Amino acid sequence: MDRGVSTVDARIAESANGWRLDRALADAVPTLSRERIKALIAGGKVSNAAGNTVRDPSAKAMAGMAFAIEIPLPEPAHNEAQDIPLEIAFEDEHLIVIDKPAGLVVHPAAGNADGTLVNALLHHCGGSLSGIGGVARPGIVHRIDKDTSGLMVAAKTDRAHEGLARQFAAHSIDRRYRAIVGGHPAPPAGTVDAPLARSPANRKKIAIVAGGKRAVTHYRTIEPLLGAALVECRLETGRTHQVRVHMASIGHALLGDPVYGRPKEAQRILLKRLDFHRQALHAAHLGFHHPITSATLAFDSKMPADMQELFSSLVV
Structure with missing residues (x-):
């Protein structure tokens, strides 16, 4: 194999049967965008199980088909290594x-x-x-x-x-977020299954769009608060702004969210007093199987101080 190339094996999923090849391969290899896949196909970097180069990104993909994708190794990164503290x-x-x-x-x-x-x-x-x-x-x-x-x-x-x-592609990663939302969700637990895509009206925003990528969020109320609630959101999929858009769509936008939030006056005053200027969202739990050892790994993170202060200010 070319020492300047990394090869990724991909198999078309049942759910992608009949899709365009570039779309199906992007679904099978979520680390590569559809546009990147399309460019790799055009560059002769994708071959089928028989070793034949595939040239048509619009070809019909069939479930179970296997492909090899050659990815040129990245040039030395121009990103500068910076001594930024990490937890x-x-x-x-x-x-x-x-x-x-x-x-x-x-x-x-x-x-x-x-x-x-x-x-x-x-x-x-x-x-x-x-x-x-x-x-x-x-x-x-x-x-x-x-x-x-x-x-x-x-x-x-x-x-x-x-x-x-x-x-991530198989939705087997256990990701749970803590969010402080406006109002009290009713029912207190449920599922939002609504496709997401760039908003046709504002390309800087994500919206529920027919034909968008499937997005599923399972939520449950952990504790009712004063005009708000602490909610756990478990992601079945992981789309951009998923929790923020899904919770806003059911009338319970995240407090502090500058894009999708519409806080009531009392909440606006509280957020200003606390100098809280971000969406109240924290990735609190992450669980997965170690990709090399297969060991089950699970991690928990407490809410950071700013979000804990907001929570404490809303406790009934």
């Missing part, structure tokens, strides 16, 4: 679990060229991070919003990255 919940030679503070961007992007979790990981891991995410996102298997706090896992090797990505 580490677990680490071995394959992966690292971080308890991310609110305000820390996960990877460099427009407007955030450095000072990100990736910069911190490059410093802490000495450059030992998986390359599947590409130059801008070494080691990143999934992400949480800048102003959401809590647990996330990053991969140090491509093998660990692929193993974790398979678990």
Whole structure:
């Protein structure tokens, strides 16, 4: 194999039967976007089980079909290793679990060229991070919003990255968030199953859109509060802004959410008094099987001080 290439094996899922090949492969390999898959197909980097190069991204995919995707290894990252303190919940030679503070961007992007979790990981891991995410996102298997706090896992090797990505694709990762929402959900527990996509009206927002990606959030009220509630949200899928949009859609937006929230006047005054300017959302639990050893791993994180202060101010 070309030493400058990493090969990922992919199999078309039953649920993707009949889809376009680029869409089905992006579903099978969630670390690669559909556009990246399309470019790799166009570049002759995708072959079927018989070893024949596939050239048509719109070809019909059939369940069970196997493909090999050659991914050029990323050029040396231009991201700068920066000595940014990290709270580490677990680490071995394959992966690292971080308890991310609110305000820390996960990877460099427009407007955030450095000072990100990736910069911190490059410093802490000495450059030992998986390359599947590409130059801008070494080691990143999934992400949480800048102003959401809590647990996330990053991969140090491509093998660990692929193993974790398979678990995310199979929805077998146990991810539970703590959220402080406006009002008291009724019923106090339930499921929101509503597809998400970029809002046609505002491309900076995510919305419930027919034909969007399936998104499922299971919620339960942990404690009713004064005009609010502490809620646990368990993610079956992991779409951008999923908890924020789903809870807002049932009339219980997260307190402090600058995009989807509509706090009542008393809540607005409280948020201003506490200087709380982010969505009240914390990734409190993360559970998965170690992609190399198969050991069951589970981690819990307490609500950070700012969210705990908000909670305490609303206790009845």
